[in-house]
Amino acid sequence: MKQGHNKGSKHNQKVEEFRVNERIELLPYLLEVLSNRSRNSVKSMLTRGQVLVDNQIQTLHNLQLAPGQLVTIRKYKIVEKTEFKGITILHEDEDIIVINKESGLLSIASEKEKQLTAYRQLMNHVKHQNPKNRIYIVHRLDRDTSGVMMFAKNEKTKKKLQDNWKDTVNERKYVALVEGKVQKLEGTISSWLVEGKNHKVYSKQHAPDGKHAVTHYKVLQSNSKYSLLEVELETGRKNQIRVHMQDLGHSIVGDKKYGSKSNPIGRLGLHAQVLAFTHPTTKKSLKFMTEIPKVFFGTSK
Incomplete structure (x- = not known):
């Protein structure tokens, strides 16, 4: 029954392949060809989507196999395709992913929330394409805070972006709904921020000991x-806009931490x-713009 057994690499992924030579159900077949594994281990491989028959993932224990069919066993756990919650991918290439993040979703894990973050969802997304990603x-x-956010897909790109952030980013604009009527129609706030x-x-x-911050x-x-x-x-400092709006005397709505008294x-x-930024690899100019939440307009009319 182990006729055609082949250990090796297929599409750069470790696999074992077996050619079926008689009619048999899938689980008994796997238990025979993987005699060095326990029954529970083999059942787990089926559940995780590591077993393919004629290049189609199969999870049914009693699937009927026929002579000549190819059974492939992947050596890694398959990551399920991500159903995104709170993010939309605006752009993806070999080096970067740009997303639109909804309010309420963490960018990265915190003490209280480690699973539902933009980072974790995107990690699952790229690992679905290749487990090494x-x-x-x-x-x-x-x-x-909602809106446009960028991630790198390799360490080289991350280093390029972080080391040259000021020169790479050509435009970074936010919209802020603040309390009260701002009398001066435009201005600049400059201060040193200390955490x-x-x-x-x-x-x-x-x-x-502070970091200089400038907001227009x-x-x-x-x-x-x-x-x-x-x-x-x-400049891009932690909580910069929130602190500078408080300095202006017009805290961002819903921002209790920095002086807000209302949240309509x-x-x-x-x-x-x-x-907007210069792509770290192609050097092309890219610009991503998202819609201002409608509720921002309705409140400030």
Whole structure:
């Protein structure tokens, strides 16, 4: 029955192949050709999608095999195709993935949430294509900030992007829904940001131990209660926009941590709308723009 047994590599993946030479059910056949494995181990391989018959994944224990059929056993666990929750892929190539992340989804794992993150979902996605694939964090968006975010697909690209972030990124725009009517239609906020022991970021006019942060803003529309701003980052510091809006005297709605007293939209009023950059490998200019959440407009009319 082990006629045609072939250990080796198929499409760069370790596999074992067996050619069937008599009618038999799949599980008994596997138990015979994999006599060095336990019954539970073989059943687990079936469940995980590691067994293919004529190049089709099969999980039925009693599947009837016929002479001449090819049984392939993959040496790795198959990762199920990802059903994305809270992310949409805008662009993917050999080096990068660009996504639109919804508010409420973590970029990467935290103490409390390790599974449902943008990072974990994208890792599953690339591993489905090839189990050796990985993704790498380049920058982050806060859990409750929505919008455009980029990941690298190899360490070389990650290093290129992080080492040359300021020169690579040509445009990074957000929209912020803030409390109150912003009187000055456009302006710039500049300060030094220092992170405290409680992970809250503080803004200071001069701080040798702080990081210089510069934020430009422009009013898109406003009423007596709320203003919608276009915000452009000159620097990319942790919580920069949130802290600088508090400095301006107009905290982002839903941002209790930085002074907000209202939340008419049921989420943080911050959205990463535009990310434009030079591709680290092809050197082409790419620009990704997402829609401003409609609830932002409705509140600030």
